[in-house]
Amino acid sequence: MSSLTPLITRLDRFNQRHPWSHNDLYAPWVVRRVTASGAREVLDVGCGTGNLLARLHRRVDWAEGLEPDPGTAALAQARFARTPGVTINPVGFADRAPHRRWDAITLVAVLHHLPLEPTLRELRASLNPGGRLVVVGCHRDEGPADQLAGLVSLLLNPLIGLVKHPVPAAEPPPHMRAPTAEPPETLARIRAAADRELPGARVRRRLFWRHTLVYDHPA
Structure with missing residues (x-):
């Protein structure tokens, strides 16, 4: 997992700039x-x-x-x-x-x-x-099926974000600010x-x- 941390961090930063719900x-x-x-x-x-x-x-x-x-x-x-x-x-x-x-x-x-x-x-x-x-x-993820779905989602997420929100955002839109x-x-x-x-x-x-x-x- 530690070897993936830098990649996940970069993906998270990208997703924050191109948010989608x-x-x-x-x-x-x-x-x-x-x-x-x-x-x-x-x-x-x-x-x-x-x-x-x-x-x-x-x-x-x-x-x-x-x-x-x-x-x-x-x-x-x-x-x-x-x-x-x-x-x-x-x-x-x-x-x-x-x-x-x-x-x-x-x-x-x-x-x-x-x-x-x-x-x-x-x-x-x-x-x-x-x-x-x-x-x-x-x-909460548990087991191989969740891990596989999570991996596919992790890879698709920035691609969809780039299509839906191509211009980098300074902050999330209002509908994505509710408590989580x-x-x-x-x-x-x-x-x-x-x-x-x-x-x-x-x-x-x-x-x-x-x-x-x-x-x-x-x-």
């Missing part, structure tokens, strides 16, 4: 999963500045974003102040309206900030019958929790240090 890369996939379920009312947990909401609201009747970080929530509120059918609630998932149910719930790079099993249980309870949960999550945290759970641990709390959920390893989870609540 791994979460935004998966936004079209999330929207397709939501619209395929027929959802009309959607909750986006940890909505950030609202990039996913901007896509979702064109495909559903009502979209609500929860964002506990005050500065990030203020940016999202200003962004959608004149957008019908979109509301931003500056709270976390634990402080949501407790009896509200949704046709679809989305979380992108949010689940690892929350207690895993209790949150999965509460997400299931927050879905309408026939509702869909769509997660793009982060997990290292994921505590491995993908195996997340799969096991999903098997218990979300029977039938589909969990897949993805590139760029992400995984996806789709769960359909019984009608």
Whole structure:
């Protein structure tokens, strides 16, 4: 690992000059999963500045974003102040309206900030019958499969950054400044929790240090 440290350091500096959002890369996939379920009312947990909401609201009747970080929530509120059918609630998932149910719930790079099993249980309870949960999550690397996916992601990351953000940046864009945290759970641990709390959920390893989870609540 020590022999790779100089290369990783140089790649990290390059990536900082050419930033792009791994979460935004998966936004079209999330929207397709939501619209395929027929959802009309959607909750986006940890909505950030609202990039996913901007896509979702064109495909559903009502979209609500929860964002506990005050500065990030203020940016999202200003962004959608004149957008019908979109509301931003500056709270976390634990402080949501407790009896509200949704046709679809989305979380992108949010689940690892929350207690895993209790949150999965509460997400299931927050879905309408026939509702869909769509997660793009982060997990802690473990084993050869994660190492291979990480290596491919490490090599692709600067190439995509150069295409998406060819002009070097002095700082990350606003939607990439929200608080971050290292994921505590491995993908195996997340799969096991999903098997218990979300029977039938589909969990897949993805590139760029992400995984996806789709769960359909019984009608």
